[in-house]
Amino acid sequence: EAGVVQSPRYKIIEKKQPVAFWCNPISGHNTLYWYRQNLGQGPELLIRYENEEAVDDSQLPKDRFSAERLKGVDSTLKIQPAELGDSAVYLCATRDRYTDTQYFGPGTRLTVL
Amino acid sequence: GDSVTQMEGPVTLSEEAFLTINCTYTATGYPSLFWYVQYPGEGLQLLLKATKADDKGSNKGFEATYRKETTSFHLEKGSVQVSDSAVYFCALIIGGGSQGNLIFGKGTKLSVKP
Numbered sequence: 001e002a003g004v005v006q007s008p009r010y011k012i013i014e015k016k017q018p019v020a021f022w023c024n025p026i027s028g029h030n031t032l033y034w035y036r037q038n039l040g041q042g043p044e045l046l047i048r049y050e051n052e053e054a055v056d057d058s059q060l061p062k063d064r065f066s067a068e069r070l071k072g073v074d075s076t077l078k079i080q081p082a083e084l085g086d087s088a089v090y091l092c093a094t095r096d097r098y099t100d101t102q103y104f105g106p107g108t109r110l111t112v113l
Numbered sequence: 114g115d116s117v118t119q120m121e122g123p124v125t126l127s128e129e130a131f132l133t134i135n136c137t138y139t140a141t142g143y144p145s146l147f148w149y150v151q152y153p154g155e156g157l158q159l160l161l162k163a164t165k166a167d168d169k170g171s172n173k174g175f176e177a178t179y180r181k182e183t184t185s186f187h188l189e190k191g192s193v194q195v196s197d198s199a200v201y202f203c204a205l206i207i208g209g210g211s212q213g214n215l216i217f218g219k220g221t222k223l224s225v226k227p
Contacts (some may be wrong), residue, residue: 004156033214042117042202042217043157056214091157093215100145102215104157 002026004105006092012111018080021108023092025073031095032069033102034077038088049075082112115140119203119218126193126225134188134221136177136203144205146170146179146186147215151200160188160201193225 005024013019025032030051035043046065048056051072060067064083069075079086089107096103120135138144148160148170161170166181175190186203200220206213 040219042204042219043215044217045214048214093157101159101162103159104149106156 004092004094004103006090006105006108008108009106010109010111012113013082014113015084016081018078019082019110020076020078021090021092021110023075023077023105025075025092025094026096026103029094029096029103030072031097032075033093033095034067034075035091035093036088037091037107043091046077079110082110084112086110087112115144115205115207115216117203117205117216117218119201119221121219121221122200123222123224126223128195128225128227129192130225132188132190132193132197132223134201134203134223136186136188136218138184138186138203138205140184140205140207142207144207145213146177147204147206148175148177148186148188149202149204149217151202151220153199157202193223195225195227198223198225 007022032049034046037043047060047067049069052069067077089109091107092105093102116139118137145164147162149157150160151157161172163170163179169178177186177188200222202220203218204215206215
């Protein structure tokens with residue numbers, strides 16, 4: 001079974017530029033999460049989807065961050081414009097409802113210069 | 114609010130040494146508890162979990178017991194290997210199913226020397 005796929009793995013941009021991250025979940029996993037992991041910290045939730053509906057976006061900085069999950073499968077997280085403080089690893093995870101376990105993708109390491 | 118506190122690293126051990134990584138939590142409800150591991154250059158992987166008090170999670174020689182009375186979930190391994198070098202994250206989730214969000218500790222980096 002394929003795992004959670006994320007792309008790109010690395011991204012370097014200048015501040016004020018836009019950037020987008022893509023996530024393809026494990027087949028059949030309806031719940032999808034985006035996390036941000038700052039250096040030396042644990043992941044922190046940005047947004048949670050149940051199918052195509054964002055059911056918890058309370059931690060998403062909505063002035064510059066947006067996300068979508070069309071058709072309840074793939075998801076995209078966007079930052080526009082990026083700031084220096086957005087440098088982090090952005091992780092996508094999906095949940096197996098039978099084992100109630102979250103599976104993480106490899107992440108996208110964003111560097112904002 | 115709900116939170117997880119882990120012992121700070123890095124932890125450096127010799128091969129075959131005994132490992133303990135402390136984890137305590139604060140939660141308003143009855144959480145499920147997890148240990149995730151992040152090997153260099155890889156994503157987070159679930160190592161083990163426990164869903165109720167006194168449960169013991171185990172995997173790959175690692176163990177952790179859900180202690181409600183001390184609100185702890187310490188990770189142990191009797192004999193570590195070089196390949197165990199990684200960052201270990203303790204986490205909890207309140208209200209499982211699709212309602213819960215994982216809350217992570219800051220992680221503990223383990224380095225095992227041959």
